[in-house]
Amino acid sequence: MAATEHPTQRPPLNRRLAVFGTTIFAEMSALATRTGAINLGQGFPDTDGPEEIREAAVRALRDGRGNQYPPGPGVPELRTAVAEHQQRWYGLGYDPDSEVLVTAGATEAIAASLLALLEPGDEVVALEPYYDSYAACIAMAGGTRVPVTLRPDAGSGTYHLDVDELRAAVTDRTRLILLNTPHNPTGTVLTRDELSAIAELACERDLLVVTDEVYEHLVFGAEHIPLAGFPGMRERTVTISSAGKTFSFTGWKVGWVTAPAPLVNAVRSAKQFLTYVSSGPFQYAIAEALRLPDSYFHALRTDLEAKRDLLADGLREAGFGVFRPAGTYFVTTDIRPLGEDDGFAFCRALPERCGVVAIPNAVFYDHRDQGAPFVRFAFCKGEQVLAEAVSRLKSLASQGRWS
Template structure:
């Protein structure tokens, strides 16, 4: 304590060590299989790794790259958006490269939110959303995705979303495909969100890092809906798509005024990052469709393997339509209701680590008995985890 005040800024007082750090440390300490944090246990395409090596050896990106990102990557991002979704962006004024999607989220919120502004986020939400809203001085307004036992999925209540909008609402923070529930918002849901944003003159920041990991349905960028291009900041990332999460290469696509605003905040965070890796990601974005199809098929099979194993072990399983993750309810195991206690005991009980979903909620009771497992691991690792979990 100094001057009678805590050292940590009061806006961040509710945020300590992340649950991912805690559970990953527990996995190391106990020698458990880590199905908690969402990173693959194998590298992405060899030709993309070699592209990074070539860039390093050629001296490309070893010094500060341009602040907005190297032209090759910005062009590749714009081409990707056009080819995949028919969205045209100027690589010079409408694309910004960031230190992963996490920095893109932080820079967007710091740039666009002022103290007192309300930010609507779909809960359960990725944990950095809450921290970034707090750092910007905004007020978090959660709208809860609800599990549907009949369909085995989570769904958005559009009436709840509309009711959450007030005169102080500045923006809606979307995530589709959604971490941790695996929900992929439908065309009808996105159209309703777009109409609401236009009607109430709201900005939308949309985290679409799992865009290529959709197993059921179709990924539709909200920026493609009527009236949305000029009010939407779209965030993408190479980490999840190419299995190089440590490279931390993300990006923003948006109208020039929005990119300029986000860049104003971003330049005082990392300034620039990942110079040689930017050249490699530019090549990765031009991989043929067969790569993206193969990635999706591989992860769909792993989703099915883990989901079936969890069901057999006694969990209630909510089948994800996308992402790396499957959410479960532990109550059918008998006497289990506290996800935190369950996850902290699980490594000693059967040598597996998972994440309690309650950390992703403001309304923690809604996620109290829910636990998330990651399936972005080798098939043999998932089979061993399933065998261990059956011991429950």
């Protein structure tokens, strides 16, 4: 056999993943690097988090804590801190020894949860637009994705969940609902009434719910309410969060799961064959971070709210339709007022046009046409960076449509 021949005609990548290709984040970040554009695509801060938490990681390294494999469920100090955090902020009690699991960021927590809880053919109801790893993880688990679309309301500048549409999406094959609030990319924070309806549906149809709550402390003029606190939901909810967004150390990849012991045991059974363990010294640092005073969390929220307003107001002045988010790092915009309707073409041309990178929302949809005219910008950057990006974006109004 010649060296260049392949032993089979089947492509190397399995068909469940082949449809996903390279993530849009990799594509747009590479475009930002090549053009020198301001990257408002990917959701990572351009400055580090609290100095005392960074020093806590250094101290753990020097003291030899976490330099070898940490315990599979996570170091006891962090598991205890996570349980304290859930009690402190939401009044939810979890046993740190049996109901908390530390993961390699929320992404691994989501993957492990879906791999553990799904059988091939199970249906997963997810709100679209959705974070792109959801689709890939459902596919890897052999599940079937059933999207329920959040609908934009240009009049109020917000997105809304149609609870009747959610209820209609549930069938006898539905195993779980995959929920994200505060919601990426729309910035929606589900209301108490919406969450109550979801809880009633889950109990009525005996569904599990996996909730991604990584933006729990990044809410503006709204209230984040964990679904696990609703009647009948604690025993059927896997709650996921992480340190990256709250403490601006996204590269540390420290996440966690809180759930009743049977669900944690199931997720841990899958997680142990993914990374097994990770982020040893950083786990000790995040244990300290979770115990920071309330003033830290309030200051973080105030800072990001100001940055949200700076970018949202600037985008509106630049001619975009703007959906002002109630949470997260992101502002979703409508490009149709600029004479455009193809978010992919718009984002791929934007770095050359005015030196800014954004993400087309259509990548977060099964129904691509629903997301076609919408584009997401991240505001978790320095104010000078955002001001410069706004200045550049304001040149669009005078450029006209391109083909």
